[in-house]
Amino acid sequence: MADRQNCTAEKKADLTIGLVGNPNCGKTTLFNALTGSRLKTANWPGVTVERVEGELIYEGLLIRIVDLPGTYSLDSYTIEEQITRKYVESGEADVLINVADSSLLERSLYLTLQLLERKKPVVLALNMIDVVKARGMEIDEKCLWEMLGRIPIVSLSARKGKGLENLLDAAVCCQEKAGRAHPVKNPVFGSTPGNRSFDEESRYACIEKITENCLISGERENSVTDIMDQYLTHRILGVPIFLGIMMLVFFLTFTAGDFLKKYFQWGLDGFSRTVLSILQSSHCADWVTSLVIDGIVAGVGGILTFLPNILILFTALAILEDSGYMARAAYVMNEIMGLAGLSGRAFLPLLLGFGCTVPAVMAARILPNAKDRKRTIFITPFMSCSAKLPVYVLFAGMFFPDRALPVMGSLYAAGLGAGILTAFFIHRGEKDEENPLLIELPQYRMPDARTVSVYVGDKIRDYLCKAGTTIFIASIVLWFLLNTGVTGFVTDISHSFAAMAGQMAEPLFYPCGLGNWRITVALLSGLSAKEVVVSSLSILYGIGNMSSPAGMAELSGALAKEGFGGLNAYGMLIFCLFYTPCIAAIGTVRKETDSIICAAGMAVFQFAVAWGAAALIYQIGRMLL
Secondary structure, X not given: OOEEEOOOOOOOOOEEEEEEEOOOXXXXXXXXXXXXXXXXXXXXXXXXXXXXXXXXXXXXXEEEEEEOOOOOOOOOOOHHHHHHHHHHHHOOOOEEEEEEEHHHHHHHHHHHHHHHHOOOOEEEEEEOHHHHHHOOOEEXXXXXXXXXXXXXEEEOEOOOOEOHHHHHHHHHHHHHHOOOOOOOOOOOOOOOHHHOOOOHHHHHXXXXXXXXXXXXXXXXXXXXXXXXXXXXXXXXXXXXHHHHHHHHHHHHHHHHHHHHXXXXXXXXXXXXXXXXXXXXXXOOOHHHHHHHHHHHHHHHXXXXXXXXXXXXXXXXXXXXXXXXXXXXXXXXXXXXXHOOOOOHHHHHHHHHOOOOHHHHXXXXXXXXXXXXHHHHHHHHHHOOOHHHHHHHHHHHHHXXXXXXXXHHHHHHHHHHHHHHHHHHHHXXXXXXXXXXXXXXXXXXXXXXXXXXXXXXXXXXXXXXXXXXXXXXXXXXXXXXXXXXXXXXXXXXXXXXXHHHHHHHHHHHHHHHOOOOHHHHXXXXXXXXXXXXXXXXXXXXXXXXXXXXXXXXXXXXXXHHHOOOOHHHHHHHHHHHXXXXXXXXXXHHHHHHHOOHHHHHHHHHHHHHHXXXXXXXXXXXXXXHO
């Protein structure tokens, strides 16, 4: 169709196109299809929270495409809606492509009318036209063209890549004709909508007349979506079904992930032996060999063996997102979130937090109220991000092999419960405000293989990037701290700088059952990234392939000699669940709240909650066991 290239600021574009539309109408899918980008898409609203740019070459023209956050109208409320309104009114775009979900045409037209009222060059893209046809519906495009003042209208399916060339042709022609088209009278407005302004009531009256004349409905009364929603959004059954689905996700993460993990372990063992052989044949110094094998390979390799578990988790979450279920999760959680003074819409950022805290914090922009945004940002780090998964898998597998699934489920539930409870206490004393849930429940659909692969690929790439940067550097630093002391290089790591730091912090962790300097050092190193807890333990105990059955047995045996049992292990899992998020997450909180004090306060608060929860569980457990 067209040559694609990365967005470059050096060359001015021949044509700038802004993609404007309702949440979940397929703007980002269209952006990816046009530019060849791999932005995250999902079948639920609020995924795009900031403008993104890309470029392509079409018919010799350099075209810049701007993907804007979804909005139902230009009467902005939330941060991302304000971004879209300011862009539309700035005149930066030569042409606006109004992406409309053609299966929900009536809802989409309100924004269309507002764009036309502002006399912007607009092309109406009727996306998901394949869904319309599948439902036995039909849109009279000629009638719609007349009633909207003869603006360009193009039917397409962004997911299937159909109609894209027609859309670009229409955008190019629209730019050429901008300012030269004459007003056209039509039966709805009496004049071109671009030459009139309407109040809300008038717009809805116009939309009703348009749909009456242009939309031929043939949809069956009881669609698959309606039938499924009778159960999945049921007031009583909805929450248990959601919890059951998440337990199934955890089950697959453990069983399928552990099945695949053994192949990674074999590969790591072989790689480690090969590297050791090369180093020995090269007559490298002992400290160099130790740094590479005991530091880098053990630290980074120990994390990479958990890649199958991460892969399964994100594949399952991607399927749930693209199927349209995630919006239902927010809907069924609305009443529970209401107890904390939040709407179910705030649950969407929390769901993102199961993947990564950074985008989850940014997603709080979808909330219209500033207090709600800050409150949601404050509780998002309680969610079990994927970085904590290696810790969960390792300790649950070592100390609770027969109960790993319920243990892991309890951690996710505890994080969600603690977040809601924290929001409740923050909300107490504040004036009660209405927090109605206004969220689109999209049609269920079969997950798209490309969308799922893009989502999972991005997460795996991020995981590998972190292994090659943060964890790589942390492994080297920790090795040096473990092998050097006040006298230089040491043979006994108990005399190292790391041991000295761990022993100084030991008394703080005694009440939590974590008064072991090695455990303390691992937890402190985890402040850079939670995966580092696992890589640090591998280095601290000198275990090359710690996630293998032999490695786990060796680690559990070493911990048992130090008096570390199942109760200590669960206390550590709780501590890792709650304690201070990674540096990247803290930086994102500072940026989104525009407050260093808020970010620092959240970091200290999370650590205090982690310490208190772990200490409470350990002390109560000691009395009962």
